[in-house]
Amino acid sequence: MLKDRRSVTHEADSRLVSILQGAYSGERAAGHAYNGHWRSVRDPDERREIRKIELEEWQHRGVVGEMLAELGATPLQWREIVFLMIGTVLKYGCFVSGWMMPMFGAGRLESRNIVEYEDAARVAWRSGRTAWVECLLGMAEVEWDHELYFRARLEQHRFWRRMPLWQKPPPRASIRESFAAETAETAQTATTPDQVPVDRVSEVA
Numbered sequence: 001m002l003k004d005r006r007s008v009t010h011e012a013d014s015r016l017v018s019i020l021q022g023a024y025s026g027e028r029a030a031g032h033a034y035n036g037h038w039r040s041v042r043d044p045d046e047r048r049e050i051r052k053i054e055l056e057e058w059q060h061r062g063v064v065g066e067m068l069a070e071l072g073a074t075p076l077q078w079r080e081i082v083f084l085m086i087g088t089v090l091k092y093g094c095f096v097s098g099w100m101m102p103m104f105g106a107g108r109l110e111s112r113n114i115v116e117y118e119d120a121a122r123v124a125w126r127s128g129r130t131a132w133v134e135c136l137l138g139m140a141e142v143e144w145d146h147e148l149y150f151r152a153r154l155e156q157h158r159f160w161r162r163m164p165l166w167q168k169p170p171p172r173a174s175i176r177e178s179f180a181a182e183t184a185e186t187a188q189t190a191t192t193p194d195q196v197p198v199d200r201v202s203e204v205a
């Protein structure tokens, strides 16, 4: 059964709201955690780099908050509180957990953040919010850079050279390549309006 345009928009927007609410609160925890992380390390280069990462997480949160507002949605309050608590625990935990644990935890978390923004870009495309795609893919790339930084720091440490880390993400370029391939294929094979972005529904309806 074909879905009408309003139904397609509603479903994709609901999914997008859900992803963005998760990302918004996740960035809050990350921002607080990195605030403690850069203050807890001694190496000036590490302090500067992790501080930069903290600022990028707050920027992401600002952008995601604007997208939520445009969707007529608000952050989930319970999630905001939970992630504030998580971020605060991690922030102060960095001062007692040593050098390795925060580096490992951050890198592993960043690998998930890449996928979160890739998913958001795909759903935004499906809902016809194609103007957001570039921004969301850009944030996925920034998360990829963050993951690389923490992975590289750990790999330079002699203990971690022989230890397995979390699964390595695909190359950075694959973020845009896989998005382009997937969306092109969907648009080509679409036979129903719910398989294409809302702003192209009329082409296949």
Ligand SMILES: [Fe+2]
Residues within 6 Å of the ligand: 027, 030, 056, 057, 060, 113, 143
């Ligand atoms: Fe982020």
Ligand SMILES: [Fe+2]
Residues within 6 Å of the ligand: 030, 057, 110, 113, 142, 143, 146
């Ligand atoms: Fe990040």
